[in-house]
Amino acid sequence: MVAPEYYLLLAAAVFCIGLFGVLTRREALYFLMSVELMLNAANINFVAFSAYYGDLTGQVFSLFVIALAAAEVAIGIGIILVLYRNFGVTDVTVPRGMRW
Amino acid sequence: MSDDPDTRERDGPDEYDVSDRGLVPGLASLLLFGVLAVTILGADFGDPAGLEAGEYGITHGIGFALFNVDLGAFAGSTEGFLAAFFIVAITLDVAIDGALYLAKRESDGSIVSAVGGTFTRGRKAGEGGD
Numbered sequence: 219m220v221a222p223e224y225y226l227l228l229a230a231a232v233f234c235i236g237l238f239g240v241l242t243r244r245e246a247l248y249f250l251m252s253v254e255l256m257l258n259a260a261n262i263n264f265v266a267f268s269a270y271y272g273d274l275t276g277q278v279f280s281l282f283v284i285a286l287a288a289a290e291v292a293i294g295i296g297i298i299l300v301l302y303r304n305f306g307v308t309d310v311t312v313p314r315g316m317r318w
Numbered sequence: 319m320s321d322d323p324d325t326r327e328r329d330g331p332d333e334y335d336v337s338d339r340g341l342v343p344g345l346a347s348l349l350l351f352g353v354l355a356v357t358i359l360g361a362d363f364g365d366p367a368g369l370e371a372g373e374y375g376i377t378h379g380i381g382f383a384l385f386n387v388d389l390g391a392f393a394g395s396t397e398g399f400l401a402a403f404f405i406v407a408i409t410l411d412v413a414i415d416g417a418l419y420l421a422k423r424e425s426d427g428s429i430v431s432a433v434g435g436t437f438t439r440g441r442k443a444g445e446g447g448d
Contacts, residue, residue, distance in 0.1 A: 219366055219368060222363050222366075223358055223359060223361075223363075226354075226358045227354075227355060227358060227359075230351055230354040230355060230358065231351060233354075234347040234348070234350055234351040234354075235347070237343075237346075237347050237350065238340075238343055238344055238347040241343030241346070241347070242339060242340045242343050242344075268369070269368070269369050270363065270366050270367070270368075271366070271367050272366075272367035272368050272369050272370065273367075273396060274369070274376065274379050274380055274383055274396040275383070275396045275397065277376070277380055278380055278383050278384060278396065278399050281380070281384075282399075282402060282406055285406045285409075285410060286406065286409065288410065288413075289409050289410050289412075289413035289414075290413075292410075292413040292414055292416070292417040293413050293416050293417060293420075295417060295421075296416060296417040296418075296419070296420030296421055297420065299420055299421050300420050
């Protein structure tokens with residue numbers, strides 16, 4: 219069995235890459251991709267500890283996280299569409315208020 | 319900056335260039351990774367138990383857990399998630415409905431906006447042309 223430290227280091231690296239993307243990118247699609255990276259880092263941890271401790275709960279939880287990530291992307295793409303229609307850009311720093 | 323109108327645009331900061339604002343977030347991310355790595359490598363995770371395939375296998379076990387079926391060989395290693403399964407199903411349904419609502423166009427090409435008005439070419443319906 220592979221030691222859990224390797225999985226956790228991989229998850230930490232993926233999470234930090236996602237965090238870097240969220241902090242630096244202004245395009246909404248890159249934003250969504252970075253958030254997905256952070257969610258998948260959590261999934262790696264769930265599955266790694268599930269296998270390590272012999273408990274299936276972590277794997278079931280990772281399925282729920284994947285489903286919620288899909289819901290988040292669906293809403294996110296809709297918001298990006300509205301953003302583009304109203305401002306002509308997908309830069310998340312352009313809109314300054316909640317209404318136009 | 320060049321005065322040549324053909325090259326003036328290119329002298330400005332690139333919209334997609336992150337080099338001018340990526341230093342602090344990059345250092346913060348690296349610092350976070352360092353803290354996490356030190357914590358992970360110094361942690362004691364106890365003895366591994368390992369997943370046993372059991373009578374039905376791991377995939378079947380996940381399916382049993384999702385639908386609260388008798389967990390069989392996994393009775394002691396997980397629990398039922400039927401309520402969570404339904405809540406996630408409803409959440410996905412609401413999300414796809416919301417995405418369709420946000421993206422919907424009328425047959426004449428106008429856009430039904432998220433705030434209730436109808437927009438046509440970026441202008442709210444009923445507003446004057448000037």
